[in-house]
Amino acid sequence: MAVTEVQLPSLAVPGFGLRHNLRAIRVVWQREMIRFGRDRLRVITSLIQPVLFLFVLGSGLSTITTGSIGNLNLRTFMFPGALSMAVLFTAMFSAASIVWDREFGFLREMLVAPISRASIVIGKCLGGATTASLQGLLILLMAGLVGVPYSFSLFFTVLAELMLFAFTLTAFGVMTAARIEQFQAYMALNQMLLMPLFFLSGALFPLRGLPGWLHVLTRIDPLTYAVDPVRRAVFAHLDVPAATDRLLNPGVTWGSWRVPTGVELLIVAGMGIGMLMIAIWEFRKAD
Amino acid sequence: MDAAVAVQGLTKHYGDLVAVGGVDFTVHAGEAFGFLGPNGAGKSTTIKMLCTLVEPTAGTAQVAGFDVVRQRDAVRRNIGLVFQDPTLDQYLTADQNLRMHAELYGVRRSALDERMSLVLDMVDLSDRRKSLVSTFSGGMKRRLEIARGLLHSPKVLFLDEPTVGLDPQTRSSIWRYIHDLREREDVTIFLTTHYMDEAENCDRIAIMDRGRIVVMDTPESLKAGVGKDRVQISTDDDQAAIISLQEKFGQSATMSEGLVTFAVANGEQFVPRLFADLGVPIRSVNVARPTLDDVFMSHTGSTIRDAEESGQNQWMRMVAQRRR
Ligand SMILES: Nc1ncnc2c1ncn2[C@@H]1O[C@H](COP(=O)(O)OP(=O)(O)O)[C@@H](O)[C@H]1O
Ligand SMILES: [Mg+2]
Numbered sequence: 001m002a003v004t005e006v007q008l009p010s011l012a013v014p015g016f017g018l019r020h021n022l023r024a025i026r027v028v029w030q031r032e033m034i035r036f037g038r039d040r041l042r043v044i045t046s047l048i049q050p051v052l053f054l055f056v057l058g059s060g061l062s063t064i065t066t067g068s069i070g071n072l073n074l075r076t077f078m079f080p081g082a083l084s085m086a087v088l089f090t091a092m093f094s095a096a097s098i099v100w101d102r103e104f105g106f107l108r109e110m111l112v113a114p115i116s117r118a119s120i121v122i123g124k125c126l127g128g129a130t131t132a133s134l135q136g137l138l139i140l141l142m143a144g145l146v147g148v149p150y151s152f153s154l155f156f157t158v159l160a161e162l163m164l165f166a167f168t169l170t171a172f173g174v175m176t177a178a179r180i181e182q183f184q185a186y187m188a189l190n191q192m193l194l195m196p197l198f199f200l201s202g203a204l205f206p207l208r209g210l211p212g213w214l215h216v217l218t219r220i221d222p223l224t225y226a227v228d229p230v231r232r233a234v235f236a237h238l239d240v241p242a243a244t245d246r247l248l249n250p251g252v253t254w255g256s257w258r259v260p261t262g263v264e265l266l267i268v269a270g271m272g273i274g275m276l277m278i279a280i281w282e283f284r285k286a287d
Numbered sequence: 288m289d290a291a292v293a294v295q296g297l298t299k300h301y302g303d304l305v306a307v308g309g310v311d312f313t314v315h316a317g318e319a320f321g322f323l324g325p326n327g328a329g330k331s332t333t334i335k336m337l338c339t340l341v342e343p344t345a346g347t348a349q350v351a352g353f354d355v356v357r358q359r360d361a362v363r364r365n366i367g368l369v370f371q372d373p374t375l376d377q378y379l380t381a382d383q384n385l386r387m388h389a390e391l392y393g394v395r396r397s398a399l400d401e402r403m404s405l406v407l408d409m410v411d412l413s414d415r416r417k418s419l420v421s422t423f424s425g426g427m428k429r430r431l432e433i434a435r436g437l438l439h440s441p442k443v444l445f446l447d448e449p450t451v452g453l454d455p456q457t458r459s460s461i462w463r464y465i466h467d468l469r470e471r472e473d474v475t476i477f478l479t480t481h482y483m484d485e486a487e488n489c490d491r492i493a494i495m496d497r498g499r500i501v502v503m504d505t506p507e508s509l510k511a512g513v514g515k516d517r518v519q520i521s522t523d524d525d526q527a528a529i530i531s532l533q534e535k536f537g538q539s540a541t542m543s544e545g546l547v548t549f550a551v552a553n554g555e556q557f558v559p560r561l562f563a564d565l566g567v568p569i570r571s572v573n574v575a576r577p578t579l580d581d582v583f584m585s586h587t588g589s590t591i592r593d594a595e596e597s598g599q600n601q602w603m604r605m606v607a608q609r610r611r
Contacts, residue, residue: 020393027390035378105374112338113391114363 024115028123029130032097036131043135046090050139054082054146069248072240075146077248080230081203083139083158084223087166088198090135092190094128095173099186117283121174125276128170129163136162147238154237158230164265165226168272172222175275178282201227208250219254222271225264228252232261291316291443291475292337296346299332306332308498309346314443314477314491319469322479323486323579324495330479331371333495334447337477338368351442364392367436367474371447373428377421381412381431384420385438392439406434409471410464426457433464437472444468446478450485462488483579494583501586506579513577513585516554519546520561523568531565546573550581 036042054075062074069077101107110120140158144150176193180186198204200214201223210218218224228251235249251258292314299307307329314320322330335341337350339359348355351365375384382403389399407413410430420428429449436444449465450458462485469476478489486492486506493503502509522528528547532538540549551557554574562569583589 023390023393027387031376031379031387034383038378104377105370105372106376108340108370109374109376109388110391112340112363112368113388114360114393115391 020114021116021119024113024119025123025126028110028120029127032094032124032127032131035097036127036134042093043138046086046093046135047138049089050082050086051142053085054078054139054142058082058146069244072238072244072248073147076148076234076238077206078204079143079146079148080227080234081201083136083162083230084165084201084203084227085198086139087132087136087162088169088194088223091128091132091166091169092173092194094131095124095170095177096183096186096190097128098124098174098177099180099183102181103183118280121178121276121280121283124174125167125170125279128173129167132166132170133159133163136166148234149237151237154233157233161226161229161233161265164268164272165230168222168226168268168275171272171275171279175279175282178279197221197223200224202231202252203227206248206250207252208247219252222268224252225259225267228259229261229264289316290314290349291318292320292348292350292477294337294346294348297333297336297343297348298345299329299336299341300344305498307336310493310495310498310500312493312500312503314475316442316475317473318491319465319476319478319489321486321489321492322477322495323481323483323492323583324479325481327497328481328495329498330481330495331447334445334477334479338366338445339363364439365442367439367441367444369429369432369436369444369446369449371451373432375420375428375432375435378419380417380419381407381423382416384431385435388435388438394439402438402440406437409437409468410434426453426461429453429457429461430464433461433468437468437474440472441474443475443477446476448479448481450480450482458482458485483583486579492579494579494586496583496587502582509579509582510577513550513581515550515552515577515581515585517548517550517575517577517581518554518557518561519543519548519573519575521546521570522565523570528565528567528569531567535564535566536560550577550585 058073058075058078065074098107101110111117137159140155140162143154148154173190176189177186180189200218200221202218203223207215207218207224207228231249232251235245240248252264253259290313292312294310294312296309296311297307298305298309310329310333312320322328322333324330332341336343337348337355339355339362342356350362353361353365355362376387379387385403385406386399389396389403394402403416404413407416410433412427412430412434415423415427420431423431433446433449436446446465450461453461465476465478465488468474480486489506491503491505492509493500494509495501502512504512520528525542525547529540529542532540532547532549538549538551540547542548558572558574561572
């Protein structure tokens, strides 16, 4: 057999610094996008829950709330909750891909590559955040159906908030997924965490006049600080009587202090970064 | 750089279990070096330590001149890996898997297309590059993994059981690709296998059993070192033949594959004496030069299959894990 001598130039980029890791973050993110694009079914199924929530639960319950909340439709009140739900469920599901990758081997391909563990985690978080934001966006586009006006400023404010929210939730998902070896176990853990987080977040009912124990739990729930800014933004664009606004959009209070939106967003961002750090640390530690 | 891999006293404990019990060896640049041993011998664990995936309990190792603990990233940049279990993304195409790999390893984009065509050609997958990996057969996936492991021109390519679970025809084609790539690329190959016949493809092999290297040399020297040929006979009365062999020739024979089997120096010269003195009619005789199986036998006292049987539980566990 003829020996073909192929002289290969050195292919590796000499420096493996920040630029290389940015490239790695991008490719990890890209992979999530490719897979999301392939998975049309998932796009549809993740829409079902928030849509049910908004149109079935919202319409059903509105028959008993008519009158008590002024001229406002209950669906309008529930809209921020539906947005949060879409983002919450998608983000947690996206983070599951880490467990999936571990089970099916691809995680190892990333773990042995000459990139920092941080790049993998950040890429995953950004990927999950993007898909979750896109799902949130689909719900956001339904605003008109529930009596929320289409306005540029509202649209972009809410979208930005959802993106932040999506990032933090994905970081939370990745943090919990970091050490879990089986997909089933991750899903079980999710089931256990999702509902309490969602129920206590103010997505379903305004956080005022609650019994003491419930009041405390809602203030501890990190989701509370993500749902409230969205509700405030929505209500700022509604034309409702002051009394209805006080009733349905009471904000989050600590004692008698109403926590400003900026602080709420800082809390969400801070938690996101904190959980991202923990996730990175967990990946560094695990071999 | 002369040594592609240099290992001193490398050890890995999992709790009380000694997976690798202090191994020393050197792999020269350009060599094809094989680890041969039954399942559970510690081959994969050794590879994982060399690839920086598992931290050694004790000992040191250098790969491509870099320390596997202190210079992890440098090691990673210079190695290619094909694991025992698949690590492809099934939901992506072959092309997408390779591009992803190139990004992770920082392959220069200007050189990428050419390089991708080259490695895909090498494993005969050019016509399937746009197909989803989930549509590939086991052999094709393994070939794609080999192509991917080579994509970034590593100095050392690690192959952990590259042919396990494949049918004989695919196995031999995988070996053809490995021989091919040795001729085309300036790469050192480190592989593991528990198939005796496949280990013959290596320049040098280390035989591993229970976490230790029992012997290490070229396949030819190892076989020559056994010094005995394997003689198999079938007779009218095998039990009588075994007793007679013991009494008249001092040979302890066993039944293997339905034949009376024993090892003796200079088998061809022994056969005439056998016909003259055995006292039991002989129907057929087969004299074989020693194989690596005999090498394993002479160093560990059991055949590699027996060793696997005793490690059966581990094997079952491994199968269970792979199926998951
Ligand atoms: N992560 C682990 N935890 C505990 N024991 C392990 C682990 N990995 C391997 N072992 C054990 O180490 C021994 C060597 O395994 P391995 O290196 O996979 O063998 P081989 O690749 O030669 O079949 C086996 O007994 C196996 O059960
Ligand atoms: Mg193995």
